[in-house]
Amino acid sequence: MANYSEMPESEIPELKGVAGWLRLFVIILSAISPLRSIIQTSATLQIAPDIKAQLGTKWTIYEAFTWSLTAAMAMATLYFAYRLIWVQNRSTVRLVIRGLWVVTVGALALDFIVASILWPENIAQLDPEYIKGIFQSLIFATIWSLYLMKSRRVANTYVDDKSEAQQIFG
Numbered sequence: 001m002a003n004y005s006e007m008p009e010s011e012i013p014e015l016k017g018v019a020g021w022l023r024l025f026v027i028i029l030s031a032i033s034p035l036r037s038i039i040q041t042s043a044t045l046q047i048a049p050d051i052k053a054q055l056g057t058k059w060t061i062y063e064a065f066t067w068s069l070t071a072a073m074a075m076a077t078l079y080f081a082y083r084l085i086w087v088q089n090r091s092t093v094r095l096v097i098r099g100l101w102v103v104t105v106g107a108l109a110l111d112f113i114v115a116s117i118l119w120p121e122n123i124a125q126l127d128p129e130y131i132k133g134i135f136q137s138l139i140f141a142t143i144w145s146l147y148l149m150k151s152r153r154v155a156n157t158y159v160d161d162k163s164e165a166q167q168i169f170g
Contacts, residue, residue: 018084022154026084030077034074041070045063058118080096080103089158090160
């Protein structure tokens with residue numbers, strides 16, 4: 001590993017491009033996160049047939065909503081990965097940070113709201129796994145948001161974008 005503190009400023013390689021931790025984040029967004037969501041949704045929706053029969057049409061509605069939410073989350077994370085790779089400007093970083101919070105925490109909140117509307121009698125019985133998922137989502141979104149805001153590689157890769165009016169009028 002090179003000792004950059006002893007090198008002249010002009011010879012220090014600039015951290016730039018989708019590599020290192022940024023590449024890991026893109027891989028998580030484009031492959032791991034969608035696959036995990038699909039597998040987790042499939043496992044969550046596997047309930048005993050007799051319970052499914054008791055829940056009736058409410059379960060069918062919830063199942064359709066959950067799969068739709070999972071598909072939307074997967075498409076959003078793929079879009080974020082696309083933006084990080086191909087649209088390298090500051091608006092991409094802002095979009096991904098906001099979207100990260102919507103996809104992680106917002107999706108859980110939306111799921112909770114729909115479940116509480118369908119089964120208001122069970123609202124007081126929060127599953128410990130659900131609470132664990134909330135904390136995991138908060139930690140995931142916090143760590144990657146901080147990385148995107150503080151990383152020198154991100155700052156060097158996603159340059160300030162100027163609108164056409166700013167370019168013309170300064």
